[in-house]
Amino acid sequence: MATFDEAGVFDLRECADRPPLRVGDKWSGAVLRCLEDGPHRFTALKARLRGVNAKVLTETLRAMERDRWLTRTDHGGNPPHVEYALTGTGRSLIGVLDTACAWAREHQAN
Amino acid sequence: MATFDEAGVFDLRECADRPPLRVGDKWSGAVLRCLEDGPHRFTALKARLRGVNAKVLTETLRAMERDRWLTRTDHGGNPPHVEYALTGTGRSLIGVLDTACAWAREHQAN
DNA sequence: CAGTATCCTAGGAGATACTG
DNA sequence: CAGTATCTCCTAGGATACTG
Numbered sequence: 001m002a003t004f005d006e007a008g009v010f011d012l013r014e015c016a017d018r019p020p021l022r023v024g025d026k027w028s029g030a031v032l033r034c035l036e037d038g039p040h041r042f043t044a045l046k047a048r049l050r051g052v053n054a055k056v057l058t059e060t061l062r063a064m065e066r067d068r069w070l071t072r073t074d075h076g077g078n079p080p081h082v083e084y085a086l087t088g089t090g091r092s093l094i095g096v097l098d099t100a101c102a103w104a105r106e107h108q109a110n
Numbered sequence: 111m112a113t114f115d116e117a118g119v120f121d122l123r124e125c126a127d128r129p130p131l132r133v134g135d136k137w138s139g140a141v142l143r144c145l146e147d148g149p150h151r152f153t154a155l156k157a158r159l160r161g162v163n164a165k166v167l168t169e170t171l172r173a174m175e176r177d178r179w180l181t182r183t184d185h186g187g188n189p190p191h192v193e194y195a196l197t198g199t200g201r202s203l204i205g206v207l208d209t210a211c212a213w214a215r216e217h218q219a220n
Numbered sequence: 221c222a223g224t225a226t227c228c229t230a231g232g233a234g235a236t237a238c239t240g
Numbered sequence: 241c242a243g244t245a246t247c248t249c250c251t252a253g254g255a256t257a258c259t260g
Contacts, residue, residue: 042242053233080240080241080243096213103203107199151222152223165225184222190260
């Protein structure tokens with residue numbers, strides 16, 4: 001817990017009162033970053049996020065869609081063509097991410 | 111994942127480059143809040159953090175101490191008297207927490 | 221008071237294989 | 241291409257009991 005190593009999670013449970021914010025899964029932050037420069041397709045995301053497998057990426061994307069951080073647009077056809085794009089909410093979250101990242105850079109001893 | 115419910119965790123894995131920030135355990139954020147107004151003893155913390163058990167609180171505190179977010183001062187004697195206090199680093203983290211909390215308040219639909 | 225010591229469980233996450 | 245379906249593993253975190 002509370003380390004600066006491998007896994008990066010930031011706990012906001014006690015922010016103000018209930019219900020608190022959760023962006024705590026392993027890949028949401030990375031997805032936010034990947035979509036920062038515009039919409040991307042499933043496979044493109046999977047490629048940029050080195051290490052995710054389809055199942056986990058799907059779960060992450062579905063959750064983010066449900067929370068209105070991104071939209072999923074199925075352009076139909078075969079082979080399929082699906083695009084993911086940030087919403088305004090999703091985009092605004094990146095600012096929070098940046099704040100925290102700045103803090104990390106500043107306070108990371110090594 | 112990526113919800114606004116019960117559990118509050120904020121993923122910073124992809125912040126800048128490696129190694130990323132981790133404040134992601136369940137109680138660190140709450141401990142930060144509890145110590146905001148000054149040092150507290152183990153039992154006092156445990157009481158304010160409704161729901162932690164001693165084992166988990168100890169783990170959390172040890173990790174935060176290792177990361178220099180707080181200090182542990184054993185005043186000795188019997189019964190024991192141990193105090194936990196935020197460091198400057200720990201205190202500065204609260205600002206980040208606040209940023210994220212403000213975001214949550216602003217974007218929480220319900 | 222301030223912890224250890226044990227045991228146990230839920231679920232996040234990965235590997236692998238398959239499909240419309 | 242964009243996913244499902246399974247199975248398995250790991251560990252954060254909780255319950256309970258005990259101690260210097």
